[in-house]
Amino acid sequence: xxxxxxxxxxxxxxxxxxxxxxxxxxxxxxxxxxxxxxxxxxxxxxxxxxxxxxxxxxxxxxxxxxxxxxxxxxxxxxxxxxxxxxxxxxxxxxxxxxxxxxxxxxxxxxxxxxxx
Amino acid sequence: xxxxxxxxxxxxxxxxxxxxxxxxxxxxxxxxxxxxxxxxxxxxxxxxxxxxxxxxxxxxxxxxxxxxxxxxxxxxxxxxxxxxxxxxxxxxxxxxxxxxxxxxxxxxxxxxx
Numbered sequence: 001x002x003x004x005x006x007x008x009x010x011x012x013x014x015x016x017x018x019x020x021x022x023x024x025x026x027x028x029x030x031x032x033x034x035x036x037x038x039x040x041x042x043x044x045x046x047x048x049x050x051x052x053x054x055x056x057x058x059x060x061x062x063x064x065x066x067x068x069x070x071x072x073x074x075x076x077x078x079x080x081x082x083x084x085x086x087x088x089x090x091x092x093x094x095x096x097x098x099x100x101x102x103x104x105x106x107x108x109x110x111x112x113x114x115x116x
Numbered sequence: 117x118x119x120x121x122x123x124x125x126x127x128x129x130x131x132x133x134x135x136x137x138x139x140x141x142x143x144x145x146x147x148x149x150x151x152x153x154x155x156x157x158x159x160x161x162x163x164x165x166x167x168x169x170x171x172x173x174x175x176x177x178x179x180x181x182x183x184x185x186x187x188x189x190x191x192x193x194x195x196x197x198x199x200x201x202x203x204x205x206x207x208x209x210x211x212x213x214x215x216x217x218x219x220x221x222x223x224x225x226x227x228x229x
Contacts, residue, residue, distance in 0.1 A: 006159075042207070043160065103211070
């Protein structure tokens, strides 16, 4: 079974530029999460989707961050414009929802963003 | 305020010996706990979990113990192997809440051959 796929793996951009990250969750996983992990810290939740609905985006900086999961499968996280403090690893995770709900979340390899 | 604390940033253990990684939490609403292992340049990998209705869960060489009264859990790895060298994250969530995982800062385990 394929795991969570993310691309790109690495991205270097100048500040004020836009950037987008893509995630394909494990097949059949209805719940999708975006996390940000700063150096030396644990991952912190940005947004959670149940199918195509964003059910928890309370920690997403909405002035510059946006996310979408149009067909309830793949998801894109965008930053526009990027700031120096956005340098981090952006992780996507998925888990079973609905009748097969599970607390275990499965993570992709992440996208390491460097803003210069 | 950090709700999940891993107070040891690093731990070194000889191969074959026991590794004990500790985690403390402050939020009494947490009722499910997970351990993740992370290798460099990879995402966290789910390792083992425990519900608050249990005090122990075992999976092969990995055992997690939960002490609810002390708000403390630990991960035991016996015997430790060089391939276990990684960063281990403790995470917690409230099943009655948003299912948001709250992570500790991680403990880097080095297993010395």
